Amino acid sequence: MTSEQEGFTLKVPVVRDILEANERLAEDNRRTFSKAGLFVINLMSGPGAGKTSLLERTIDGLRSEIRIGVIEGDIQSSYDAERISEKKVQVVQLNTGGACHLDGNMIRSALDAMDLVSLDLLVVENVGNLVCPAEFNMGEDIKAMILSIPEGDDKPLKYPLMFQESRVLLINKIDLLPYVDCDVGKIRERALQLNGGLEIFEISCRTGEGLESWLDWLRQQVHDRKARGDGKEI
Ligand SMILES: Nc1nc2c(ncn2[C@@H]2O[C@H](COP(=O)(O)OP(=O)(O)O)[C@@H](O)[C@H]2O)c(=O)[nH]1
Numbered sequence: 001m002t003s004e005q006e007g008f009t010l011k012v013p014v015v016r017d018i019l020e021a022n023e024r025l026a027e028d029n030r031r032t033f034s035k036a037g038l039f040v041i042n043l044m045s046g047p048g049a050g051k052t053s054l055l056e057r058t059i060d061g062l063r064s065e066i067r068i069g070v071i072e073g074d075i076q077s078s079y080d081a082e083r084i085s086e087k088k089v090q091v092v093q094l095n096t097g098g099a100c101h102l103d104g105n106m107i108r109s110a111l112d113a114m115d116l117v118s119l120d121l122l123v124v125e126n127v128g129n130l131v132c133p134a135e136f137n138m139g140e141d142i143k144a145m146i147l148s149i150p151e152g153d154d155k156p157l158k159y160p161l162m163f164q165e166s167r168v169l170l171i172n173k174i175d176l177l178p179y180v181d182c183d184v185g186k187i188r189e190r191a192l193q194l195n196g197g198l199e200i201f202e203i204s205c206r207t208g209e210g211l212e213s214w215l216d217w218l219r220q221q222v223h224d225r226k227a228r229g230d231g232k233e234i
């Protein structure tokens with residue numbers, strides 16, 4: 001065995017252990033969410049794609065029908081939690097202190113500070129990063145990702161895992177299409193090649209275009225989740 005191979009065999013179990021430990025915590029969280037009858041979304045994207053803007057729009061659009069709570073994940077600062085708290089919903093800020101993603105354990109600590117039974121939908125805004133967040137489950141029902149027009153149509157080719165792991169792809173900032181070289185058709189085609197089951201919405205959090213379809217879809221998911229197991233374990 002070469003030294004390079006030895007190094008490799010030493011590294012793999014460590015990574016596997018971390019992921020397995022995380023899976024156990026995620027499973028615990030999943031049971032907690034299930035008991036509370038909550039639909040939970042792990043919202044991911046690169047920095048600035050529009051996660052907090054989508055949350056603001058979603059809260060405004062559904063507030064009369066659906067009780068929404070938010071966990072904000074950032075490396076540092078409580079800026080996004082302050083934005084969300086202006087909407088008068090339950091919000092908890094998690095600072096990872098350098099880590100590039102949220103994991104099951106961090107979510108567990110946030111749940112202790114929340115009243116879950118008074119919620120229907122919990123959205124976790126993950127750390128802005130197109131890579132690591134896709135590797136860690138937190139017990140969510142679905143992962144949703146945002147890709148914004150200025151990031152370019154090559155991103156499914158470069159960051160395939162997030163597209164593969166997500167149930168939903170929101171293509172945001174379509175108001176910028178006249179000014180940016182980005183082909184939405186290519187994003188769709190490349191994303192669907194990676195994950196044929198992706199639900200895709202073209203939206204602008206600035207103008208509101210396309211948001212009704214997203215809100216309709218989300219409303220249905222929350223309803224189905226309730227119908228499936230409100231108050232019971234699944
Ligand atoms: N033009 C345009 N700007 C947007 C849109 N959505 C968000 N933004 C802007 O993009 C920046 C980053 O948005 P933010 O929601 O904070 O992104 P996050 O880092 O993913 O949470 C802000 O300046 C937003 O006002 C959109 O649909 N169109």
Ligand SMILES: [Mg+2]
Binds near residue numbers: 051052053080125
């Ligand atoms: Mg944000």
